[in-house]
Structure formats: structure tokens, C-alpha cells
Amino acid sequence: MDFALSVAAPDATVVLFAPLPPGRPARIDLHDVYFRDLRLITTYSCGPKDTRTAYGLLAAGLVAPEQIVSDFVTLDDLPAAYGAMKRGEILKAMVRFGPSDS
Numbered sequence: 001m002d003f004a005l006s007v008a009a010p011d012a013t014v015v016l017f018a019p020l021p022p023g024r025p026a027r028i029d030l031h032d033v034y035f036r037d038l039r040l041i042t043t044y045s046c047g048p049k050d051t052r053t054a055y056g057l058l059a060a061g062l063v064a065p066e067q068i069v070s071d072f073v074t075l076d077d078l079p080a081a082y083g084a085m086k087r088g089e090i091l092k093a094m095v096r097f098g099p100s101d102s
Contacts, residue, residue, distance in 0.1 A: 072096045
């Protein structure tokens with residue numbers, strides 16, 4: 001989180017994808033956040049139980065990735081995909097790892 005806040009441009013949104021451990025306070029320079037007009041938002045990050053359940057459904061063939069993902073992208077395409085998601089052109093992307101993603 002410290003790194004994200006330090007490299008965020010003025011008027012940026014910093015998305016907190018994963019929480020800190022329980023009981024661990026975050027030290028944020030609110031003066032800096034305020035005067036750089038930064039926004040801090042959270043997003044859902046599934047836990048180990050959710051991940052195991054999803055993997056089991058996919059592995060058993062009960063759910064196909066095409067049913068829950070609108071676009072498949074490579075790691076190289078990920079920056080452009082984030083822009084497309086922000087513009088509402090992609091609903092849900094999934095990164096496919098393969099030989100071209102070295």
C-alpha cells in the first residue's frame with residue numbers, strides 16, 4: 001500500500017485488492033492523500049475457500065470459463081485490458097497463461 005500511494009499520480013484511485021492481516025493498522029499519510037486528491041477504494045478478493053470451490057467447479061466441468069468471463073487476455077495484453085474495462089468495453093477478463101506469456 002505504501003508503494004501504491006507513493007507512485008500514484010495526483011487525482012488517482014488506488015485499489016486495495018487484498019486486506020492487511022487482522023489487527024494490523026495501516027499507516028497512511030492522510031495529509032498527502034488529501035492534497036494529492038487520491039481515492040482509496042477496496043474490491044472483493046476471494047479467500048482460500050472460495051478459490052478451492054471455484055477450482056473444483058471448473059475442474060469438474062460443472063462451470064466453463066466462457067460462462068463467467070467475457071474476454072481472455074495474455075499478460076502482455078493486460079494493461080490494454082484494464083483500460084478497456086475502465087471504459088466498459090470488457091466486463092470480466094481472465095488472464096490465460098501460456099508459452100507467449102514468458
